[in-house]
Structures are given as C-alpha cells and as structure tokens.
Amino acid sequence: MSSAQSIQFQVAANEGSARTGLLHTRRGPIETPVFMPVGTAGSVKGIRFEELQAPDLDARIILGNTYHLWLRPGIDVIKACGGLHKFIGWDRAMLTDSGGFQVWSLTEIRKVTEEGTEFRSHIDGALKFLSPEISMEVQSVLDAEIAMAFDECPAGQIEHDAARQSMELTLRWAKRSKEAHVAQAVSLRNAMEPMQADSLHYNQALFGIIQGGAHVDLRRESLQRTVEIGFDGYALGGLSVGEEKPVMLDIIEDIAPLMPSDKARYLMGVGTPEDLIESVARGVDMFDCVLPTRNGRNGQAFTSRGKVNIKNARFATDTRPLDEQCSCAVCRRHARAFIRHLYLAGEMLASILLTHHNLAFFLDTMRRVRQAIRSGQFAKFRREFTEQLSSGLE
C-alpha cells in the first residue's frame, strides 16, 4: 500500500510563485498558506486548545515534537491513552517532526552513524538512540496526520563537502523512513478488522525533507532525489539555523518553485512575519515556528507595526490594545498598560495574553495572505504589509 491517498493538496489560485490551496487531511481540510503553532510537549505553550480553536485564532493544524514526546511521557503512555490526539484532547490535524532537529539543537550528540544518532537526553542525560525506523515507529504511535522523514540537520554554514555527506545520509535515511512507514501502514491495516480498515489510524501522510545547507546545487540534487523516493509532501529543512537571511531567501526562491507543484511545500521552523510573507511569495505553503509563543513569554508582542517589548516604560499608562488593528480576544479586552504590569509583576497571565495575541497575529496574517492571493492582490498586500511592519508602533 502506498500512502499516496493519505493526503491531497489542491492549488486554488496562484499569483506569481505564491499560491493558495487546500490540504485535505483525514481530520478536515486546511487552507494554505498555513501557519502551524508549535505544541512541543503536547501543549502549545501558554494557550488552551479551546482558544486555539476559537474564531480569532482558528488554528487548523498544530505541530508536535517527536523528540520531546518520545522522551516524556514516552510512547507507552501515549499509546495507552489512544494516540496523541486523544492524549492531549485535540481533534484537529497535527504534524509531528522526526526528532532530528531537536537531537541536533538540544542534545549533546555522541555519535552519528549510518544506523542513526546516539545522544544524551536533555532531560536526564540518559543515553538514547534515534534512527529512521525508531522515529517512524514513534510517529506512528503519535498518529499525527503528517509524519516527517528522519533527517540530519547540519549547521547553517556547513562547507560543501560536509554538506554533501550530510545530504547523502539524509537521503539514505529518507529511503529507510519511507520503507518503515509503508511497512507500518501495511502491518496496521492487516491487523485491523475489515470494519476498521477505513478508520483514521493507518492513514498517515509522510513528508520528505530537502537538505543541502546553503549550497544551491546540493539543494537541487536533494530535491530531485527526495522526489524520486516519493513522499506525500516536501519540506525545506535546515534553514533559519544560523545562515544569513538573504541566503535563506535565495535558497527558497531557487528551490521552492522546483518542488512538485501538486504537493504541499513546508518550510520548517520559519519564521518572522516578514519571513512568512517573503516565503509565500516564493511558493511555500506551510510554516511552523516557536516565535509567537516563545517571544510572547519573553514579553514581546508582534503587531502590524512591528515588534514591541511590552516592558517599555512608554506603555505604563497606555490604555490602547497591543495592536489597534487587531481584533483578537486580548486586544478586544486588555490594555498595554495592564499587560506591561502583569509582565513586570511576573504574572503568568502576561505570557498567556501575549502568546494569544501573537498567535492571532500570525494566523490572521496568513488568512489575509490567502485572501490576497485568491483576489490577485498579493503583490499589493506584500508591499503594504511590509511597509507597515517597519513603520513602528505608535
């Protein structure tokens, strides 16, 4: 059985390289371009699922981190609770990453071998081992709509030779990821009663990941050979990991339009509102990033006029909402002065409110992007949005 039926992507409108479409998953359709809030350890930090589903946010898909969930609470617990959706109480779509990026960014890696990666857990220092097969097994238990192939994520400034070596390893791991994923699907299907065979469980999509560092020739080769293996969608990995921003945008501009146009294109771990707009303009459909949540917890608000730090003394008695153009629940109710006070007083509610507003801003921006592409106004939107972002909050 191929997993080709597990997800479908249809482009509804194009404007230049930018496109808007529908990603059909077993848990409902998702309009693209889409931003996926990051639910690291089964929680999008600082926000309740009810709020993620409320009309002002309306997140259709969130990301779960395989690495974090595998280490804690562990797959036995999640399996016993019926998979990640049931465990956390979220019935919309999810995507799980492969764990490769967290191993690279969070742990002391002991050894990368052909077989996989040996590392020490960032929680308790325990020696752990992750491979394509183990990642696929864990992601099968998590049972998100979309799983990611297990890759090696090299540093942003990696030299050509090392980048090729890493890319070749990622390609071999991609093949093993695909094989393990197909075998799991067959085995799951065979284990099911005929009546269950149409159920959600076996029907998980798998995305391949394009690597190659900042080297366009390697990126093109990685793309071609990843497509040859064949996945339900394709991701650009290893960007926004230390390279200069123009380098990132150049690679996206070169590679994204070459990615299969009938499959979703996912730019992993990116980025700022500017990054999202510029990447959409280059043909990207999906994004995830911790910026709105992490920066919210650190007192930073994203607004239509750029980022502001709520600690700033000029907000001490400012009764205006965070963003006067925003209609999220936080901006409808609370003043800058109050959120500043909460932040300075160390109140958890500061993080909660800033996280909510920031996610609302990211998700609403994507809604406006989709609308602009549909109506052929994306070039104008991009120009005005970018101009306003740099104008500064009054």
Next chain:
Amino acid sequence: MSSAQSIQFQVAANEGSARTGLLHTRRGPIETPVFMPVGTAGSVKGIRFEELQAPDLDARIILGNTYHLWLRPGIDVIKACGGLHKFIGWDRAMLTDSGGFQVWSLTEIRKVTEEGTEFRSHIDGALKFLSPEISMEVQSVLDAEIAMAFDECPAGQIEHDAARQSMELTLRWAKRSKEAHVAQAVSLRNAMEPMQADSLHYNQALFGIIQGGAHVDLRRESLQRTVEIGFDGYALGGLSVGEEKPVMLDIIEDIAPLMPSDKARYLMGVGTPEDLIESVARGVDMFDCVLPTRNGRNGQAFTSRGKVNIKNARFATDTRPLDEQCSCAVCRRHARAFIRHLYLAGEMLASILLTHHNLAFFLDTMRRVRQAIRSGQFAKFRREFTEQLSSGLE
C-alpha cells in the same frame, strides 16, 4: 453622606444558622454564600477573565489586594487607566482588602504606631507606610464595590493582653477608616457634575473587620464596638492564621450568629472546601482564599472525593477527567494522564488547567450550597458532601 445605600443584602432563605441571599452591588447582584477568587496583583493567577465569566465558573466577584497593587503598578498608573476595573478589564464586582494582612504576612514590619504601620516592601525593600487614611485613599482609587477597613492582624496564638491591645488599635483604625471613607465619598460627590452624581464612582461600600484572636470575649467585644461604628458589612479577620482548626470553627460558631443578620458576613482568607461548608453552616456568607489557585499551580486538584496530587504515578495512563462528577471545561476535555504529563514537563498549561478546575470546584460547590439551603436540604448536603470528600479519589 452615609455609604449605607452603596450595597444591600437580603436573606432569601435560612436553614439553621446557614443562609442564602442576595448582595446587591452597583455592578449587579451576587448570590450568597459566595466564594471570591483572589486576584492578587490584578490577575487571578493562571486564569483569564473570559474563563472566570464562563458558565462553568461564573465568578460574580473577585478580590484585589490593595497592598500588591499599591506597590506595583502603583495608584498613579491605575488612576490614569480609570480605576482597577478598567485597568484589568473586569466589569463584574470586586472587593479590595485593606493591605493590613499582606503587611503582616509578607513584609518585615518595622514599626506599628498609633498612626499606622511602617514596613519594607517585599518587592524592593523600600520603606513604606500604610495607615487607615492611606488604605482608604488607595482603595478609593482602585474603586472596588467593597473596600475593607484597615486593621491589624495579630498572630493566631496571641495572648489575651496583646490580643486586646491589637483589637483596641484595630477599633481606632476602624473609626478612622470609616471617617476617611465618608470624607472621600463626600468630596468625590462634590467634585462631580450633577449628572455624574448617580454614577458608580462615589458609591463604594466599606466593611468593618472583627478581630480578637482566639479569645471569644474579645471577639464579642470587637463585634459589638465595630457594629457601633457602623459599616456596610462585617468580616471576621485574623482566622486561619495559625490557630487550630476547631478553635477557628468555635469562634465562627460563637460570633457569626451575633453579626448583624441584615448585613453580609465575610470570613477572610478561608479556606478548604470543608471550611467553607462548616462556616456556611455557622452563618457565613462570603469567602476568599488562594487555595484553589495556589494549590493548582503546585499540582494539587480539589475533587468531590478530596484532594489529589496530579504527580501521583497512578495517574500516568489514567484517561478519566480530574473529577468524574465535574462538568467544567477542563474535565470535559482533558485526562488526568495529560495533566500529570504537563505538570511533570513543567508546562504552564498544567497550572492553567488545574487552576481552572479547582476554581470550578469551589464555585460549583457554593452553587450547590445555595441550592441546598433554598430547598431546605443543606443539612443533608453537608453530611453527604463531607462524607464523599473523605472517601478518596478512585
């Protein structure tokens, strides 16, 4: 002008000493007995105002701490933002304490004089001075529906002589609190245009506080002389501060029925679900306590079968809600296993969910108490509720 019109209390039904009634405030009626969530620094920790107002909690009045808000952000900020309600974005009723208890519990007190209390701020160590007049001025700016007289809170085991001295000081401060409050109301009223004179602002109620430690004779005297000064409601202060629980209940049993029956009776800073039920049985109408919020942040859930610590290993794969008899938003959506995982992973959402459920349990318990008294079933309710509380969560 007397402040006697600022609040009205009507008893709707009695059962023994227990009673249910309506407290009419300028921001709507409040059914009693009532539990007031504590909004220390302008935020009920870990929960959004939208959720406090949602049907499963439906908090009609919350408490703000004068001491905390006075130190940070300070009354200038709150004044500039139009009072505490506007500053925090809460348009239901509020009560502010006088600051006396926090000075006693949080600071290094430098000197208690006839004039007031000199202490060092717990935030920055700055030398501060609080008196009846200053407390009334701060509470006037905060502009809650109910302000509290400035009192001295002695330790729970204070000897008779010292308790009398403290009580006499509290009585003199009560008189000064009343005078300052009346003068403020007159001055506010005079400063207003005729059209504004019916507005909310001048119309703040003031409650007196009965002290006297664990000495019933002093408590009775404190009650009688506080009532002679004349307040809009009366509170029992200085309980649950280190004395034995039977001592507290004995004092409540002796004093509460002697408190004016046509005014609300408020037991400050109490308590556990058992305390609430036992105090209602002795004639108390109002409560506030940090237990549901603070213990929630520390991983403790209050349930109809008693308290449980969510860390407990037996919840690792328990897919049942925190309390199978609870219909709050958390219990409708999330499993014990998930909340346990969040708590162990240090996720903020653990505190958020436990706080929400605990407040729902306290507020729902009070709803059931009111219903039981109205229908003459409180004795039965009290027996069954207490029995179930001690049965232990399965």
